Amino acid sequence: MKTSLRSRLVLGTACFALLGVITYACKNFLDTPAQGTLDQNALLTHAGVEGSLIATYRMLDCSEDVGSWGCAASNWPFGDITSDDAYKGSEATDQPGATQIELYNWTTGQAPDYLDQKWSTVYEGVVRANSTLRLLEQVRTAKPGEISDAVAKAIAGEALFLRAHYHFEAWRMWGNVPYYYETDTDFRKPNDLGVDSVPKLILKDLDSAIVLLGPSKTPRNGEAGRATSWTAKAYRGRVQIYTKDFAGALATFNDVTANGPYALETSFDHVWTGFQALKNGKETIFAFEASSNDGEPSGWNANWGERLNFPHSGSPFGCCGFHQPSQNLLNFYAVDGVTGLPKAIVSPGTWNTRNATWIASVADTVDPRLDWTVGRDSVPYKDWGFHTPEWIRASGYGGPYSPKKNVHEQASASQSTVGWQVQQLNSVHIHLYRYADLLLMQAEALVKSGGSLVTATTLVNQIRTRAAQTAQGCGGAVSASPKTKAESIFVAKYPLCAGDTRMVVPINDSTIRWATYKVGLYPTFPDTATAMTAIRAERRLELGMEGQRFFDLRRYGQAYATQTINDYLTVEKTRRTYKQAQLPFAVRNMYFPIPPIEIDLSKIGGVDKLVQNNGW
Numbered sequence: 001m002k003t004s005l006r007s008r009l010v011l012g013t014a015c016f017a018l019l020g021v022i023t024y025a026c027k028n029f030l031d032t033p034a035q036g037t038l039d040q041n042a043l044l045t046h047a048g049v050e051g052s053l054i055a056t057y058r059m060l061d062c063s064e065d066v067g068s069w070g071c072a073a074s075n076w077p078f079g080d081i082t083s084d085d086a087y088k089g090s091e092a093t094d095q096p097g098a099t100q101i102e103l104y105n106w107t108t109g110q111a112p113d114y115l116d117q118k119w120s121t122v123y124e125g126v127v128r129a130n131s132t133l134r135l136l137e138q139v140r141t142a143k144p145g146e147i148s149d150a151v152a153k154a155i156a157g158e159a160l161f162l163r164a165h166y167h168f169e170a171w172r173m174w175g176n177v178p179y180y181y182e183t184d185t186d187f188r189k190p191n192d193l194g195v196d197s198v199p200k201l202i203l204k205d206l207d208s209a210i211v212l213l214g215p216s217k218t219p220r221n222g223e224a225g226r227a228t229s230w231t232a233k234a235y236r237g238r239v240q241i242y243t244k245d246f247a248g249a250l251a252t253f254n255d256v257t258a259n260g261p262y263a264l265e266t267s268f269d270h271v272w273t274g275f276q277a278l279k280n281g282k283e284t285i286f287a288f289e290a291s292s293n294d295g296e297p298s299g300w301n302a303n304w305g306e307r308l309n310f311p312h313s314g315s316p317f318g319c320c321g322f323h324q325p326s327q328n329l330l331n332f333y334a335v336d337g338v339t340g341l342p343k344a345i346v347s348p349g350t351w352n353t354r355n356a357t358w359i360a361s362v363a364d365t366v367d368p369r370l371d372w373t374v375g376r377d378s379v380p381y382k383d384w385g386f387h388t389p390e391w392i393r394a395s396g397y398g399g400p401y402s403p404k405k406n407v408h409e410q411a412s413a414s415q416s417t418v419g420w421q422v423q424q425l426n427s428v429h430i431h432l433y434r435y436a437d438l439l440l441m442q443a444e445a446l447v448k449s450g451g452s453l454v455t456a457t458t459l460v461n462q463i464r465t466r467a468a469q470t471a472q473g474c475g476g477a478v479s480a481s482p483k484t485k486a487e488s489i490f491v492a493k494y495p496l497c498a499g500d501t502r503m504v505v506p507i508n509d510s511t512i513r514w515a516t517y518k519v520g521l522y523p524t525f526p527d528t529a530t531a532m533t534a535i536r537a538e539r540r541l542e543l544g545m546e547g548q549r550f551f552d553l554r555r556y557g558q559a560y561a562t563q564t565i566n567d568y569l570t571v572e573k574t575r576r577t578y579k580q581a582q583l584p585f586a587v588r589n590m591y592f593p594i595p596p597i598e599i600d601l602s603k604i605g606g607v608d609k610l611v612q613n614n615g616w
Helices: 005-009 046-058 076-080 096-102 111-142 149-174 198-213 229-242 246-259 327-332 435-448 453-467 483-493 528-543 549-555 558-575 577-581 596-601
Strands: 086-089 284-288 322-325 430-434 470-472 504-506
Touching (some): 046 111, 076 096, 076 111, 086 096, 096 111, 111 149, 111 596, 149 198, 149 229, 229 246, 229 435, 246 435, 284 435, 327 528, 327 558, 430 435, 435 453, 435 528, 453 528, 528 549, 558 577
Antiparallel strands (some): 086 322, 284 430, 470 504
16 A cells, blocks of 8 residues: 555644745644744754655645635635536525635635635745755755755755646736745745746746656655656646647657556546545546544644535535535536437537436436536435435525535545544545546647647547446445434335445446436547547546636636636526626636735835736
């Protein structure tokens, strides 16, 4: 079994200086009680540098220093509820800041708080990466031989990779952002690089990380979760796609797929899971290594940023009903009964006309990824019994569906035993980048650079072939109700599920009575337009509810994003009354507004060093 970086080293949280200016409190550093500040000599050791690096990884998700929920590793407030994939969910009065983000009122009320949580998280990550680099140099100077050349290169490589990642997150949120180095002494840097210059600096850091980390496919110390040169190479291709360097991206992806350590999991259920044996599998490129029951007394190392995103009080999870899948997303999983291809492809004019709730029915032919992504009524919800209307907080507001990928399996025993509302805390790793995502970007780069449409078709069909392997099974009759009552209700509805605890079954298993599952393969794409339509559709089906959709729509281009979002709103305003207040997608929505508090903090001599994005 692979050793997890998070579970082994998460207690090594260090103290940092914000570019040499602001001192942070220290927590559980090498099991030493918190002292508020720490003598720098205590950090001038190999262990101190390693602790600093682990604390840099820790900022991939919310921490108690930053707050909740705009800091979520999955980006659900910015990548999903701003898109056609999801509603904020819950009820109207809860978390109005998230409602304002969804409705594109990004400068109103509490929306800037959400945005500032994201800004604070990514730049705290940058601070910690740079602190690690400085501390490494200090130890190497003060104590020659304390850290070997090989280990020093690896530490620097990981820190540079993380610095690149955090800046990438900032760049795709806000565009023209400041770039910080370990040599900077003042955090009040202007954002005057230009939108196109920031990714060049990200790529430079990634290239340096690739060299420093060396050719090994195994993470340092065998600790899964650490970046390797292959992590950095895969990430390089991602940045190249975002900058529309399709030829460069294709070359990068070809290297990773031909020579790297990654591959698709054998079945979709192995991707998002709480089972320890399946975590950090061959599909994981980079993830927040959520960790529960690791000694942290409040559960902060678990999936804190996702904890609102569980079914509500009638469910086994108790709260809170956020991040609810949209009717549009559910409709997108419908497939043609003959070809097994998405109805959105086969019948582009009619696929989104269904307004009726998707509940269990063999009359509905759908992609099996629907029921790995969405909780819907009378369909088994992993191994927690079947989803019911009582699991929804306010269906008239957020709709009748629940998120599912971030939820642990009961049998995985990954639920936390400590913290607030432990039912919502688990160690399901949050994928920031996975191999299926890479393969679809590789297909996109191939098409956009004028490459083989045959190969592009093969790449998309590789994803679809994997999707066709398994479906949601009975999973047992466990629910929030007394077990005997739950079993009787479950078996009365699905007699073939009596005694059947299999959560995962073949897509044509005889016990399945809640859907007809079908996945067809594409014939060779005849032209570029057809290929791109299929690739974009497959990204939505494969990556639904993973915080990618809005960023995809924007990188497809302003015209594409505008048409997609505004077409979506035209229909959704008839389904969800509150959506009538949503603003249309416009030019200014290509970037989020920089949080006003950050602009205020950037002042030097009364002059703002940070300049607000156009339109805000």
